[in-house]
Amino acid sequence: MIREEERIKSSMFGIYTMILTLLTFIASIRLSQNFVDSGIIYTSEYLALLLLLLPIWFFGLSKTNLFKIYRVNHYLQLLKQSIMFIVLATGILFILINLFNLKTVSKEFILIFAALNQFSIFTSYIAVNQYYMRLRKKGYNLINIVIIADESNENFIQNIVDHREWGYKIMLIITESDYIAEKFSSSIKVLKKISNLPCIIKSEIVDEVFYCKNLMDKQEIQNIVYACEEVGVAFRLQSELLTLATSGAELNHFDGIPFITYKNTPSNQYALSWKYISDFLISSAIIVLWMPLMAAIAIIIKVTSKGPIVFKQKRVGLHGREFYIYKFRTMLKDAEKMQMTIMDQNEMSGPVFKIKNDPRITKVGKFLRRTSLDELPQFFNVIKGDMSLVGPRPPIMSEVKQYKPWQLRRLSMRPGITCTWQTTPKRNSVSFEEWMKMDLQYIDNWSLEKDFILTFKTLRTVFMGSGQ
Known part of the structure; x- marks a missing residue:
């Protein structure tokens, strides 16, 4: 439920994005007059196009994840997705203009709007993310996690430690690996026995438990899922083999690694x-x-x-x-x-x-x-x-x-x-x-x-x- 704050931020950014879309629409009408000497500043056809455009933009931007405020950011991937969206959406707008015979809407307007809107939204997204990253570096909005690991997770753990802007605080590492214990024990609490986990998540402030071991013990995982479910802590199971979430779980990615997340709290x-x-x-x-x-x-x-x-x-x-x-x-x-x-x-x-x-x-x-x-x-x-x-x-x-x-x-x-x-x-x-x-x-x-x-x-x- 700590992720509710991300949902709120994402929803607020979504509202801001739609307002920005409206403003860039109006600005594009003005700018397009420099290319088309029509003398037309505003017509009912532009209003009709706006009413058609807003739901398309809302649906498209939400699907490209430009509404979401991520902790672990992949700007290049988001940029690719947003460019694909803008190309497809611009094509749809041209089809709508011809389909509804909107003669006063110029091609120049559509191209200016597409470029201006995409630039303003993407730069706003980066600015907002950078702001929240700075806050997390200062210790705000942290997610407390426990990691159950082996030697294969060295880079994963190190990435979380190095990227404070992600806002993840490793409270505990549970591992049988002496190498992992020796490397991280100076800055993070390390335990060997996984049997201590139920007591820890009941007595400490823990938001999520990550199970990252390559060799998975089915009974061990079931016990952890039950312990997390009992107190409402999210459980993340790393699996690079599974590509589909099972019932009662969802598939998501963390630092490029797929995790199946089990929750026992509202997830709408x-x-x-x-x-x-x-x-x-x-x-x-x-x-x-x-x-x-x-x-x-x-x-x-x-x-x-x-x-x-x-x-x-x-x-x-x-x-x-x-x-x-x-x-x-x-x-x-x-x-x-x-x-x-x-x-x-x-x-x-x-x-x-x-x-x-x-x-x-x-x-x-x-x-x-x-x-x-x-x-x-x-x-x-x-x-x-x-x-x-x-x-x-x-x-x-x-x-x-x-x-x-x-x-x-x-x-x-x-x-x-x-x-x-x-x-x-x-x-x-x-x-x-x-x-x-x-x-x-x-x-x-x-x-x-x-x-x-x-x-x-x-x-x-x-x-x-x-x-x-």
Whole structure:
């Protein structure tokens, strides 16, 4: 799920590319007047051509992968693909002009547009990629990986180490090769026993596991796939023999090497992109529109009780990454310290602490919790990228440490402001295990439609004042 950020960037770049296509279309009309003394600046035929052109360009550019922001870039290959597209698309435009008898659209315009559009898009692509590569060199947006290797993978590992701009951080190498261990142990943790892997991916922040050994052990691979699947970590199997992904997996390439990637999280690229784009836009709009209400709540909290206005707490997010969650303070000052004195009153099973009439909650806090207004600052978490509007609620680290192995998979999706559990009637009576099953069911059956339904149910809960 760390790749969601790539999907968002790719979607945003796709939108930018279509805007750029529109601008180069208009510019080409102007420039073509220098070659054709027609006196025509704009006609309805140009508009008709634009309406025909946009879907062709969108489909073609997406197929040539010029919308995607890659970590490992192959500019020459992309350039070849884009040239093939522009030649084919230009030919299609000439056919459309003749087919629809668009007499006022000049050949000069088509050639200028094709050249200008392709140049502007490709140079923009390079500029955007270079920008993200510089960010990754500085340690941002890293993907933490474990590599299971033998001596044949020396160059593969070295390439990842050398190319920091790819944004892959090797957390661990598991190998029986003394040569590989000796070469990389000074900068990377190296283990010999693969049996340690399940414990490592449960206790460390690991996004992906790469299996690169030439001699493959079927049982060993099955065990690793199961361990990764249990906690929602992507598993990549290097195979230069297989050219087709099996069911439940996809084929992709890394540094020119084919890998079959097994995932147990949502993989609908376009739907996930729209999810996180809409998260950002909706959260931004809510913050702007509800700012007066948030200011009023802040004043009331400050006047009625001692302590900070906003409660900040470390929570566990995607694949175990910690972040600070923001809420309007609804409890007395030092409420976390007071929790130890009332632990025996806990009404929830499992590691979560909840009681119906918590003595630490202030009068204003009760109202804010009942109406869920205390959650408003979390829209800033969404904008920062720590959270989503809909997703499993982020736990605290002490709870995660008590998770059973199968429960860790709820950390494989970005946490949300609302979830299935929060929209459940009498949710505090739901057992911890049932809550975890709800979250995993949400991950396994995720869709934009499901997010919309949960958002609607949340709004209904808020307006009914039943948020507890």
